[in-house]
Amino acid sequence: MHHKACHFEITIKNRGNCTSIVGAAAYRAGACYHDARTGRRCSYAARRDVASVEMIRGPKDPEEFWNTVDAAETRKNARLAREFVISLPSELPLDSQRRLVRGFCLWLHDRYKLTSMAAIHHPFADGLDREITQDLMLNRDQNRRGTDRQSDRGNPLNHHVHILTPTREWNPDTDTLGPKLRALDDRKTGPLIVQQCRNEWQRRVNVVLEKHGVAARVDLRSYEKMAAAGEAPDGLIAQRKLGPKNTARGRKVERETGQDSSYSGQRRQKVQEHNDALWQSWLQLRALEREKARLERSAALAAEREETRRKEAAIAQARLATAMTEQAVAQALEDAPHLDCLDPKAQAIAWAKGENESAIDAQFDRQIDPETEDATEPTTAKPPLSTPVKRPERPVPQRIRK
Numbered sequence: 248m249h250h251k252a253c254h255f256e257i258t259i260k261n262r263g264n265c266t267s268i269v270g271a272a273a274y275r276a277g278a279c280y281h282d283a284r285t286g287r288r289c290s291y292a293a294r295r296d297v298a299s300v301e302m303i304r305g306p307k308d309p310e311e312f313w314n315t316v317d318a319a320e321t322r323k324n325a326r327l328a329r330e331f332v333i334s335l336p337s338e339l340p341l342d343s344q345r346r347l348v349r350g351f352c353l354w355l356h357d358r359y360k361l362t363s364m365a366a367i368h369h370p371f372a373d374g375l376d377r378e379i380t381q382d383l384m385l386n387r388d389q390n391r392r393g394t395d396r397q398s399d400r401g402n403p404l405n406h407h408v409h410i411l412t413p414t415r416e417w418n419p420d421t422d423t424l425g426p427k428l429r430a431l432d433d434r435k436t437g438p439l440i441v442q443q444c445r446n447e448w449q450r451r452v453n454v455v456l457e458k459h460g461v462a463a464r465v466d467l468r469s470y471e472k473m474a475a476a477g478e479a480p481d482g483l484i485a486q487r488k489l490g491p492k493n494t495a496r497g498r499k500v501e502r503e504t505g506q507d508s509s510y511s512g513q514r515r516q517k518v519q520e521h522n523d524a525l526w527q528s529w530l531q532l533r534a535l536e537r538e539k540a541r542l543e544r545s546a547a548l549a550a551e552r553e554e555t556r557r558k559e560a561a562i563a564q565a566r567l568a569t570a571m572t573e574q575a576v577a578q579a580l581e582d583a584p585h586l587d588c589l590d591p592k593a594q595a596i597a598w599a600k601g602e603n604e605s606a607i608d609a610q611f612d613r614q615i616d617p618e619t620e621d622a623t624e625p626t627t628a629k630p631p632l633s634t635p636v637k638r639p640e641r642p643v644p645q646r647i648r649k
Contacts, residue, residue: 250463252334255445260328268327272313275366275409276300280310298369299345303352305362316413319424331410338461347455348408362417366409480529484518
């Protein structure tokens with residue numbers, strides 16, 4: 248069962264798509280930072296969806312840190328930072344989510360020397376207080392959000408984390424930035440590192456889900472790779488990203504009409520219905536294939552056992568046919584692995600004639616002498632499976648002289 252929290256995206260923040268890396272950090276942290284380069288005051292303290300902010304393997308003051316990052320890049324097309332946007336399972340409590348994110352960030356630092364700022368976002372429901380790291384957010388407002396603004400915050404299960412990392416190595420001894428980390432920028436090593444990060448996050452989050460008793464698992468593979476591995480149907484369509492404008496438009500239409508009838512909303516609804524139909528038919532087909540395979544295995548096993556039984560019965564029948572004495576016949580009957588290797592018709596006739604009754608009654612009516620035999624322990628001798636049948640002698644034909 249696949250979990251819905253399977254979004255893992257890495258983007259680049261540069262001078263072209265990010266006017267202020269300090270402002271971007273303030274937006275993720277829901278804080279108020281001063282940009283020393285532009286002189287602007289970036290205030291996002293009114294945000295109500297920031298649950299936790301933490302610096303990992305970096306200075307305690309994020310405002311000073313990101314100003315240092317911005318000052319270290321002088322080129323107009325310089326890359327300032329990388330951002331990991333990762334979905335978090337809503338079944339996990341905030342404390343478990345924080346430990347999960349912290350462990351992944353520590354792995355990034357130990358493996359690739361990346362200092363990071365992790366901000367966990369929750370679209371909070373009514374009556375849920377925000378938990379903010381004390382050493383970073385001492386003066387944050389702790390008011391609960393009102394019920395009249397809940398519809399503007401989106402899906403309450405949309406738990407995610409923003410991990411912002413600089414493109415340079417941080418030296419904690421001198422509190423300065425070192426050389427560029429070129430491994431992630433390389434065309435050969437970059438995709439490999441991205442895949443390693445995805446695999447590591449998938450492993451970690453699935454371990455935490457198992458500890459919390461959640462049956463679903465996160466799978467970050469594409470639909471094509473899942474279908475090639477036989478774990479998903481062919482023809483699944485990935486949803487397009489709406490963006491903030493389309494999302495706001497869809498929410499507005501849904502509040503007015505009761506459903507998202509916008510173009511983007513209808514397109515997403517069609518894709519979702521298409522994928523749901525494919526998943527349902529594929530699961531039913533897999534269930535039928537498993538049942539067919541089970542029946543085939545059962546039939547093959549039954550045929551194999553029947554063939555073995557026939558061979559053993561044929562061997563026992565041959566031994567019984569070649570027995571010349573009554574003792575040999577009795578031993579052949581005792582060693583016979585199956586009762587049907589005997590002659591059922593002959594056994595029935597012998598029982599009807601009463602030829603076996605005396606021997607059978609003798610087995611049950613036998614008296615135990617306590618002086619010669621211990622009645623508490625069963626005998627170790629192997630009892631015969633059947634009483635040997637005494638074959639009647641054929642009369643010798645006599646010649647009549649004329």
